[in-house]
Amino acid sequence: MEHNVETFVEKLDRTLTDEQRELLLFLYKNLHVDELSEEEQSFFVEYFFNSETLRNMAVFAIALVEIIHEIEGNIPAIELEERLANSEEQRLYYERKWNDAKLNDLKHQTTKQGNVFHVPFAKYKKEPGPIIICLEQTKGMAKYTEICKSMVLPLFVTAHREHRDLYIVPYNNLVHGHYRFEKGRLNLSYFTDFIECDVASEAAIIPVLQFVEGLLQKKQQCTDADIIIFTEGVPIDGRRLVEPSVKTMMQEMIHKYHIDVSVIAMQENNFKEQYFWFADKVFFAEDAIF
Structure with missing residues (x-):
């Protein structure tokens, strides 16, 4: 090398x-x-x-x-043991449902020619879910841009080692495209665009979550997806995140794709915990930055 x-x-x-x-x-x-x-x-x-x-x-x-x-070890996570236990129980429940559904599909798609059964096992195979980075781009995040982007670099190693797609989705109040690195492999055009992207504005979280759901819908066979959200922690549509319709959308998406959501917030005193109720882990990046 x-x-x-x-x-x-x-x-x-x-x-x-x-x-x-x-x-x-x-x-x-x-x-x-x-x-x-x-x-x-x-x-x-x-x-x-x-x-x-x-x-x-x-x-x-x-x-x-x-x-x-x-x-x-030192940055606190906003997460209760009880919720962890419930999440694990729910995860196992939905995994059983997923297995039952796929076994059902196999049964209906199996064909017989003479005494030979043709079973489409390839359709039953699970694909490793993607790693999706949601990178907030606001005026307040401008001073953290390089540190946030630097945190993404080691994730290429993880994606490459585990043969997982890596998506980087810059967002503010809208999603302005995304970059897909297939199986963690470097695409120079996407990579340089990612380094140079800067679309500062106020940030809304719901549009990017809906965009992520759209990405996952294209990968029906995937499981265990990871979403990592870099944020100041105060989205302009934060109050909507606790509305029943949005909560239902998030719960269904998390359960269906076995999503683990991590949030990396820039400063603890700016972070609105109640808006990110769906996160499995929340880290505060202050110790890494200062």
């Missing part, structure tokens, strides 16, 4: 400082840059030199990887 980095740096007639080498090697490892074509790797290395944002993201990400266990 280090040989690859040095090779492409030389081709571009560049020199690396020790810090730049460390950052570039980190990105190569976490983003699996060495799996790209030579032309794409040259582009990535050139982009690295030209993008201060990407270099800053790498600095933050390296620091976060080193302290992530400490963060998880």
Whole structure:
């Protein structure tokens, strides 16, 4: 991997400082840059030199990887043991329902030719659910942009290792497109667009949750999806999140796709706990940022 980095740096007639080498090697490892074509790797290395944002993201990400266990231990989670127990019971209930439904499908789709039964087992196979990052883009989030984006980098490793799609969905009061990295593999066009995206406005959470539901509906066979929401913690439509119709929508989506929802809020004193009742875990990023 280090040989690859040095090779492409030389081709571009560049020199690396020790810090730049460390950052570039980190990105190569976490983003699996060495799996790209030579032309794409040259582009990535050139982009690295030209993008201060990407270099800053790498600095933050390296620091976060080193302290992530400490963060998880020290940052409080807004979650009750009773609710955890209920969630597990509900998860098992819906998993049994899912299995029963799929077994029913197998029964009806099985055909017989002579004494040979053709059973479509491939349709029964579960696919690993995607990791979906919902990244709030507001004026208040502007100062946290690089740290939030840096937290996404290590998730490429998880997605790649577990053969899961990774989606990044920037949002404010609307969803302005999304980036899909199939099985955690790097797409340079999407990746550079993600680094440079900036659509500051007020943030509404319901549109992005509805958008996520639409993504999951296209993956009928998936299970155990993960949603990670980066937010200031005060969406303009927060009061609607406790309305019966919205609660029903969220509960059905969580149960159907076995979703685990994590929220990373920027500051504890700005966070409205009641609006994020559907989260399994809430982390406050202050210790990582300051």
